[in-house]
Amino acid sequence: MKKGILLVNLGSPDSPSPQDVKKYLGEFLMDERVIDIPKLARLALVKGIILKTRPKASAAAYKKIWWDEGSPLIVISERLRAKVQKEVTYPVALAMRYGSMTIKKGIQELVDQGVDEVFLIPLYPQFAMATTETILVLAEELRQNHFPNIKIDHLPAFYNKPDYISVLSESVKRHLKEKTYDHVLFSYHGIPERHIKKSDVTKSHCKIDGSCCVTPSRAHEFCYKHQCLEVTRLVAEQLGLKEGAFSTSFQSRLGFDPWLQPYTDRTIERLGLEGVKNMAIITPAFVSDCLETLEEIAMEGQELFHEVGGKEFTTVPCLNDDNEWSALLGSWINNWADNSTKA
Numbered sequence: 001m002k003k004g005i006l007l008v009n010l011g012s013p014d015s016p017s018p019q020d021v022k023k024y025l026g027e028f029l030m031d032e033r034v035i036d037i038p039k040l041a042r043l044a045l046v047k048g049i050i051l052k053t054r055p056k057a058s059a060a061a062y063k064k065i066w067w068d069e070g071s072p073l074i075v076i077s078e079r080l081r082a083k084v085q086k087e088v089t090y091p092v093a094l095a096m097r098y099g100s101m102t103i104k105k106g107i108q109e110l111v112d113q114g115v116d117e118v119f120l121i122p123l124y125p126q127f128a129m130a131t132t133e134t135i136l137v138l139a140e141e142l143r144q145n146h147f148p149n150i151k152i153d154h155l156p157a158f159y160n161k162p163d164y165i166s167v168l169s170e171s172v173k174r175h176l177k178e179k180t181y182d183h184v185l186f187s188y189h190g191i192p193e194r195h196i197k198k199s200d201v202t203k204s205h206c207k208i209d210g211s212c213c214v215t216p217s218r219a220h221e222f223c224y225k226h227q228c229l230e231v232t233r234l235v236a237e238q239l240g241l242k243e244g245a246f247s248t249s250f251q252s253r254l255g256f257d258p259w260l261q262p263y264t265d266r267t268i269e270r271l272g273l274e275g276v277k278n279m280a281i282i283t284p285a286f287v288s289d290c291l292e293t294l295e296e297i298a299m300e301g302q303e304l305f306h307e308v309g310g311k312e313f314t315t316v317p318c319l320n321d322d323n324e325w326s327a328l329l330g331s332w333i334n335n336w337a338d339n340s341t342k343a
């Protein structure tokens with residue numbers, strides 16, 4: 001069999017125009033694993049309410065962070081792909097779950113090069129039904145309907161792999177430049193609380209309040225909150241952060257249902273009001289900088305911190321196309337290839 005690699009990230013609109021943002025958000029939010037309510041209710045909510053107002057506001061936010069070469073998330077993912085390609089002898093393609101760079105095109109690109117065994121790498125450290133699961137389900141549907149002769153294997157969530165934690169911690173260390181901060185905040189993309197319950201394979205473990213997340217359970221293989229808290233714990237340990245000098249929060253909530261808490265915006269506000277003057281913020285749910293890190297955190301978050309009396313607000317870039325990160329992906333790919341050959 002000929003092996004090939006498919007890196008998959010979330011995606012971005014084709015341009016920051018309200019029309020392109022509307023098209024992209026329409027596809028993204030109509031995914032039943034993102035807005036997980038019955039189809040008719042989802043249609044009414046997404047087409048009838050969200051897409052009437054949000055594209056304009058989102059387009060304005062995208063305009064603030066857009067690069068000459070395109071969406072930061074896509075440009076960075078392509079840079080990463082090119083570096084990973086240098087680490088391995090197998091063809092490496094890039095696709096996005098939403099938008100024009102479809103997973104179908106990505107698989108086709110590999111198949112056109114003779115590949116019939118694909119190693120799919122969802123570019124998400126933590127598992128969530130709105131990220132990893134939706135990619136895997138779509139890839140399997142595509143395999144069955146369009147590529148019945150290929151095999152697809154995938155990299156599971158890698159949040160607690162020691163080599164990943166070490167690459168992430170080293171990158172954070174380099175960016176924090178040995179300065180001390182009053183507080184280091186680990187901010188992860190949020191998800192609605194009900195997604196945690198839905199992904200609980202035991203159906204009884206997850207309690208939302210976080211108490212469950214420190215009690216060993218097989219539910220943790222699919223518990224986004226546990227996996228976020230573990231990244232914080234492991235990185236804080238490697239950075240030697242003291243208890244109380246760091247915490248975890250969740251950003252980017254949408255709608256009125258409860259999402260994972262504490263919320264990042266309220267946490268930044270509270271820290272400032274409590275007298276924190278200099279803080280650093282790390283965003284380990286994202287491997288590439290994107291709208292949520294460059295605008296929501298680096299611009300909105302910073303403004304909020306200053307409004308409540310904060311002075312220095314340091315945002316740590318995501319791993320992006322860091323050399324150690326591309327080398328690590330290369331080593332995971334080579335390990336997979338060795339093991340799949342033996343099998």
Ligand SMILES: C=CC1=C(C)c2cc3[nH]c(cc4nc(cc5[nH]c(cc1n2)c(C)c5CCC(=O)O)C(CCC(=O)O)=C4C)c(C)c3C=C
Nearest residue numbers: 010011012034058073128130189191192254285290291292
């Ligand atoms: C860990 C990664 C992500 C999870 C989990 C996730 C869940 C999720 N997101 C929305 C709604 C929106 N997300 C938006 C942007 C966005 N989300 C992620 C990652 C995760 N989302 C990224 C990387 C981005 C940025 C994309 C880019 O082009 O840079 C947006 C669009 C922007 C906006 O209007 O705010 C929405 C909407 C939901 C409902 C959800 C549910 C679990």
Ligand SMILES: [Fe+2]
Nearest residue numbers: 189190252292
């Ligand atoms: Fe999102």
Ligand SMILES: [Fe+2]
Nearest residue numbers: 206212213226
């Ligand atoms: Fe838990």
